[in-house]
Amino acid sequence: MSARSDSQARSIGKGISRIASAGLTCPVPAGAVDCVLLGHGSGGKLSAALLAERFLPRFGNDVLAQLGDAAIVEVPGDRMAVSTDSFVVSPLEFPGGNIGHLAVHGTVNDLAMMGAEPLYLSAGFILEEGLPFDVLDRVLDSMAEAASEAGVIVITGDTKVVERGKADGMFINTTGIGSLDSTFRPGPDRARAGDAVIVSGPIGAHGVAIMAARDDLGFEVEVRSDTACLAPLVRSLREVCGESVHVLRDPTRGGVASALNEIAASSGVGVRLDEGSLPFPDPVRAVCEILGLDPLYVANEGILVAIVEEDAADDAVTALRSHAEGSSAVRVGTITEDRPGFVVLTTGLGVSRIVDMLPGDQLPRIC
Amino acid sequence: MKYVSEYRDPELARSLIDRILATASRPRVLMEVCGGQTHTIVRQGLQELLRGAVDMIHGPGCPVCVTPLEQIDRALHLAARPDVIFTSFGDMLRVPGSDGDLLQVRARGGEVRVVYSPLDALEIARAQPDREVVFFAVGFETTAPANAMAVWRARELGVSNFSVLVSHVTVPPAIRAILDAPDNRVEAFLAAGHVCTVMGWKEYEPLVEEYGVPIVVTGFESVDILEGIYMAIRQLEEGRAEVENQYVRSVRRAGNEPAQELVSKVFVPVDRKWRGIGEIPQSGLGLREEFAAFDAEKRFQLESIRTSEPEACMAGDVLRGRIKPFECPAFGDECTPERPLGAPMVSSEGACAAYYNYARFQQQPSAETA
Numbered sequence: 001m002s003a004r005s006d007s008q009a010r011s012i013g014k015g016i017s018r019i020a021s022a023g024l025t026c027p028v029p030a031g032a033v034d035c036v037l038l039g040h041g042s043g044g045k046l047s048a049a050l051l052a053e054r055f056l057p058r059f060g061n062d063v064l065a066q067l068g069d070a071a072i073v074e075v076p077g078d079r080m081a082v083s084t085d086s087f088v089v090s091p092l093e094f095p096g097g098n099i100g101h102l103a104v105h106g107t108v109n110d111l112a113m114m115g116a117e118p119l120y121l122s123a124g125f126i127l128e129e130g131l132p133f134d135v136l137d138r139v140l141d142s143m144a145e146a147a148s149e150a151g152v153i154v155i156t157g158d159t160k161v162v163e164r165g166k167a168d169g170m171f172i173n174t175t176g177i178g179s180l181d182s183t184f185r186p187g188p189d190r191a192r193a194g195d196a197v198i199v200s201g202p203i204g205a206h207g208v209a210i211m212a213a214r215d216d217l218g219f220e221v222e223v224r225s226d227t228a229c230l231a232p233l234v235r236s237l238r239e240v241c242g243e244s245v246h247v248l249r250d251p252t253r254g255g256v257a258s259a260l261n262e263i264a265a266s267s268g269v270g271v272r273l274d275e276g277s278l279p280f281p282d283p284v285r286a287v288c289e290i291l292g293l294d295p296l297y298v299a300n301e302g303i304l305v306a307i308v309e310e311d312a313a314d315d316a317v318t319a320l321r322s323h324a325e326g327s328s329a330v331r332v333g334t335i336t337e338d339r340p341g342f343v344v345l346t347t348g349l350g351v352s353r354i355v356d357m358l359p360g361d362q363l364p365r366i367c
Numbered sequence: 368m369k370y371v372s373e374y375r376d377p378e379l380a381r382s383l384i385d386r387i388l389a390t391a392s393r394p395r396v397l398m399e400v401c402g403g404q405t406h407t408i409v410r411q412g413l414q415e416l417l418r419g420a421v422d423m424i425h426g427p428g429c430p431v432c433v434t435p436l437e438q439i440d441r442a443l444h445l446a447a448r449p450d451v452i453f454t455s456f457g458d459m460l461r462v463p464g465s466d467g468d469l470l471q472v473r474a475r476g477g478e479v480r481v482v483y484s485p486l487d488a489l490e491i492a493r494a495q496p497d498r499e500v501v502f503f504a505v506g507f508e509t510t511a512p513a514n515a516m517a518v519w520r521a522r523e524l525g526v527s528n529f530s531v532l533v534s535h536v537t538v539p540p541a542i543r544a545i546l547d548a549p550d551n552r553v554e555a556f557l558a559a560g561h562v563c564t565v566m567g568w569k570e571y572e573p574l575v576e577e578y579g580v581p582i583v584v585t586g587f588e589s590v591d592i593l594e595g596i597y598m599a600i601r602q603l604e605e606g607r608a609e610v611e612n613q614y615v616r617s618v619r620r621a622g623n624e625p626a627q628e629l630v631s632k633v634f635v636p637v638d639r640k641w642r643g644i645g646e647i648p649q650s651g652l653g654l655r656e657e658f659a660a661f662d663a664e665k666r667f668q669l670e671s672i673r674t675s676e677p678e679a680c681m682a683g684d685v686l687r688g689r690i691k692p693f694e695c696p697a698f699g700d701e702c703t704p705e706r707p708l709g710a711p712m713v714s715s716e717g718a719c720a721a722y723y724n725y726a727r728f729q730q731q732p733s734a735e736t737a
Binding site for chain 2: 282285286289292347348349351352353354356359360363
């Protein structure tokens with residue numbers, strides 16, 4: 001215990017000097033520290049201060065300000081979309097973003113993939129004792145910024161603090177609510193033979209950025225996570241292609257290969273990919289070559305896979321390219337009647353091979 | 368991507384395929400020794416394109432696949448010990464032992480870490496002097512120099528909490544065992560380019576002479592492999608049997624001599640069991656007596672752990688080239704990458720997994736081609 005007290009004392013000292021050096025004149029509460037303490041989850045004064053100083057100023061809105069046991073909101077239309085996702089990424093911050101961006105984009109994008117217009121978010125935080133406040137602040141800033149860009153508000157939330165060693169810095173869960181347009185209903189089971197398969201941008205950037213950010217690899221590659229809100233891309237697709245958009249998916253964990261396998265299984269169709277058309281950025285290729293990984297299975301956080309009617313394919317690509325996030329949108333394949341349930345890739349030599357689901361995580365090869 | 372895309376150029380590949388098809392007077396049986404080559408052949412569908420001219424048999428060159436069950440069981444035993452940090456290359460983690468795999472040991476609380484180099488494992492040992500750090504030293508001659516270096520450095524630095532569980536194997540004795548088998552069909556070999564980067568090709572010259580079998584040192588990209596096949600076919604058609612080098616950008620006859628020297632200072636040839644094949648005399652590397660302090664088998668008294676292979680698995684016949692993976696009754700039913708019976712279904716370089724992942728359609732008529 002004494003060791004911890006010492007380090008706490010040091011933290012407190014550092015915290016005070018940091019605040020002092022920032023030239024703040026407001027009264028510093030007694031026991032000011034620069035990291036999360038177990039007491040911040042106690043429900044007492046520290047909890048209230050955490051909420052009042054760090055969360056509410058960033059997410060402030062009329063609904064959240066009520067601070068009731070539940071948020072009361074209106075949702076247009078008679079049906080709504082709800083999606084939940086938990087975020088446990090390590091490291092918390094990486095080139096191109098942090099866990100806060102992911103926590104907003106991940107859930108907002110899931111709503112958008114079902115054709116919903118994202119409106120509201122809940123946010124649950126599990127904080128590890130000792131998490132530096134400057135990290136928490138940066139994550140919360142990113143969440144607030146991402147939510148504002150996506151046009152959603154955080155209407156309810158929760159924070160818990162767990163002992164050191166019981167969480168990896170912080171975990172975030174978000175649940176999103178979106179309104180549905182009755183005529184725009186993309187779904188994973190709606191792919192039809194003859195449809196075009198389109199991806200909205202370069203494949204594999206997020207997963208490779210995370211791998212490179214983990215210090216055990218010692219890579220220096222200029223790959224930034226592609227984390228982005230995809231709702232504007234979906235809006236354009238809805239406006240330009242409407243009901244011709246059959247399936248939308250954001251190929252996160254498991255990558256493009258897993259997303260397409262799930263679509264093939266749900267829709268009872270085959271997917272044929274053309275190897276030469278797949279947009280893998282060179283640094284992604286290079287890292288994957290070194291580690292023996294396949295970029296088709298690497299996670300993405302800012303691209304979508306769209307399956308649209310053949311006649312609408314060119315318009316869909318053009319619509320996607322009107323956005324910065326979709327500027328390299330490209331058609332990569334076709335839905336087939338042949339080999340239902342399978343994703344088949346045509347290699348540069350004109351031979352077909354299966355692109356299967358992975359049994360687990362990709363494991364780096366020996367040689 | 369430079370230095371890779373040139374060797375995957377479809378135009379070049381097609382012209383080599385045409386030359387192979389035009390040169391082979393009858394279907395020739397070739398074996399690629401290395402799992403990395405198997406991966407490319409199956410992934411790129413080269414087999415399909417060479418049908419009628421070449422029958423590729425996938426050799427025992429995946430280190431993950433040939434590491435004997437017994438050694439996996441020893442690894443599982445070590446990794447479960449609370450005083451041990453067990454370090455390994457990534458793809459060993461899913462290799463099934465008699466009771467689970469390293470991923471399951473980790474889930475139950477064992478400390479298992481993926482490293483990319485044995486020297487990283489040594490660093491962990493230096494950083495955590497109160498824990499025993501064991502590195503799973505598997506692989507062919509390719510990984511032997513780095514593993515030798517880790518042991519050498521450990522002794523130099525006086526690191527007393529570092530040891531290696533050695534399961535090294537070497538290529539030439541395996542080629543000899545295949546050629547000595549009474550039902551051998553292999554007419555020529557593609558030798559593994561990276562093994563030869565370290566070892567050179569001098570040790571293949573006696574094999575060529577003794578057995579009259581062409582051996583072509585070959586790289587790993589599609590154009591490399593097709594060129595290697597073409598060179599082997601030409602030798603067969605012209606009645607020659609020589610060691611030739613396709614992988615000139617990496618391999619020279621003498622190999623990497625400083626690496627060889629280090630390997631022979633730390634390791635000594637030993638008899639070694641190969642998963643699915645059994646014991647091949649002098650086919651492995653073990654630590655020299657003076658490095659016994661770094662031998663995990665001795666340090667943790669693992670010799671008593673002895674196990675035998677499951678009977679349903681025909682990995683031995685696959686690795687010897689007697690059957691194609693899909694001819695095994697367990698393939699795709701009892702044995703899949705999710706629930707592998709034998710090691711060739713585990714690593715993406717394993718012949719069974721390569722077929723399962725990329726080429727299941729080769730056994731099923733497709734609606735397009737039927």
